[in-house]
Amino acid sequence: MNIAIIGCGYVGYAVAQHWQNKMSLMVTATTTTPERIPELQAISQKVIVVRGNNTEGLKSLLKDQDVVLLSIGRKRNVSYKETYLKTAETLIPVLQQNSTLKQLIYLSSFSVYGYQNDNLVDEETQPNPISDNSKVLRQTEELFLSASNEKLKVCIFRLGGIYGAGRRELVKIVSRYIAGKTLPGNGQQATNWIHIDDIVGGIEFARQNRLQGVYNLVDDANLTQRQLIEEVCKKHNLPPVTWDSSQSRKRDCNAKVTNQKIKDAGYKFLHPNMTF
Numbered sequence: 001m002n003i004a005i006i007g008c009g010y011v012g013y014a015v016a017q018h019w020q021n022k023m024s025l026m027v028t029a030t031t032t033t034p035e036r037i038p039e040l041q042a043i044s045q046k047v048i049v050v051r052g053n054n055t056e057g058l059k060s061l062l063k064d065q066d067v068v069l070l071s072i073g074r075k076r077n078v079s080y081k082e083t084y085l086k087t088a089e090t091l092i093p094v095l096q097q098n099s100t101l102k103q104l105i106y107l108s109s110f111s112v113y114g115y116q117n118d119n120l121v122d123e124e125t126q127p128n129p130i131s132d133n134s135k136v137l138r139q140t141e142e143l144f145l146s147a148s149n150e151k152l153k154v155c156i157f158r159l160g161g162i163y164g165a166g167r168r169e170l171v172k173i174v175s176r177y178i179a180g181k182t183l184p185g186n187g188q189q190a191t192n193w194i195h196i197d198d199i200v201g202g203i204e205f206a207r208q209n210r211l212q213g214v215y216n217l218v219d220d221a222n223l224t225q226r227q228l229i230e231e232v233c234k235k236h237n238l239p240p241v242t243w244d245s246s247q248s249r250k251r252d253c254n255a256k257v258t259n260q261k262i263k264d265a266g267y268k269f270l271h272p273n274m275t276f
């Protein structure tokens with residue numbers, strides 16, 4: 001099977017490694033940064049420098065491919081629109097002309113659920129994005145879903161916050177901006193996270209089972225913000241936070257996301273509970 005991975009950052013790189021080493025698939029990786037070619041050659045058969053707004057580049061990348069994984073992340077000083085919508089608008093006509101592709105797997109975010117009053121949401125819940133960026137992610141999902149047909153399955157994963165080996169953002173944010181502070185609210189809002197191993201596992205599951213449609217990819221934990229911050233502070237010997245419930249905190253996304261749909265499809269999580 002020939003697979004193209006558009007965007008080989010933290011996630012795309014890990015998936016490429018898995019597909020090339022463990023599954024012996026023919027992986028073509030992309031980057032927008034020529035200096036990254038040697039690094040990506042180690043985890044793929046071929047590396048192509050292409051941006052999501054380049055029709056001819058995408059056409060040539062997708063020639064003779066069976067599956068394409070779109071795992072792009074916004075770069076500094078580039079808008080969400082330019083990154084996600086522009087790529088979808090460029091890629092969709094290319095997909096429609098391509099005769100070999102059978103599946104597109106696109107990585108979106110749980111943030112598209114937006115304001116949900118801390119209720120449990122599943123893939124049937126109407127998204128209610130509040131921030132401009134989440135609105136762009138939702139529009140991108142809609143464009144890709146409308147591009148699916150008999151021949152081309154479109155699988156969209158709504159990922160939780162990403163954590164795992166080599167990804168220290170959570171600890172950095174807590175240690176720099178949160179530990180030892182008094183935070184507004186009571187910390188009871190839900191958080192949604194996913195380990196990199198389960199992103200790789202979920203994507204491989206989608207490929208093997210030719211999944212179509214939207215799937216949440218978050219773990220079982222649904223820790224509250226308070227539980228999460230307390231665990232991080234404890235594990236990393238950081239000063240604890242206090243909560244001031246007399247102050248309210250408005251959030252653009254307050255959804256407690258369930259992963260039942262992908263479990264019902266047969267996927268078994270490697271890290272159902274968040275490990276710190």
Ligand SMILES: NC(=O)c1ccc[n+]([C@@H]2O[C@H](COP(=O)([O-])OP(=O)(O)OC[C@H]3O[C@@H](n4cnc5c(N)ncnc54)[C@H](OP(=O)(O)O)[C@@H]3O)[C@@H](O)[C@H]2O)c1
Nearest residue numbers: 007008009010011031032033051052072073109159161162
């Ligand atoms: N971060 C989170 O917690 C989180 C949560 C939910 C969903 N997601 C989604 O998960 C996916 C992967 O995230 P990640 O952490 O792996 O991102 P990442 O490490 O920032 O990597 C993103 C990759 O996208 C490439 N890229 C950026 N703009 C591009 C464009 N216009 N055209 C083509 N390629 C482009 C970059 O290429 P270069 O090689 O040139 O740098 C980079 O390799 C993204 O779709 C993101 O929206 C992330």
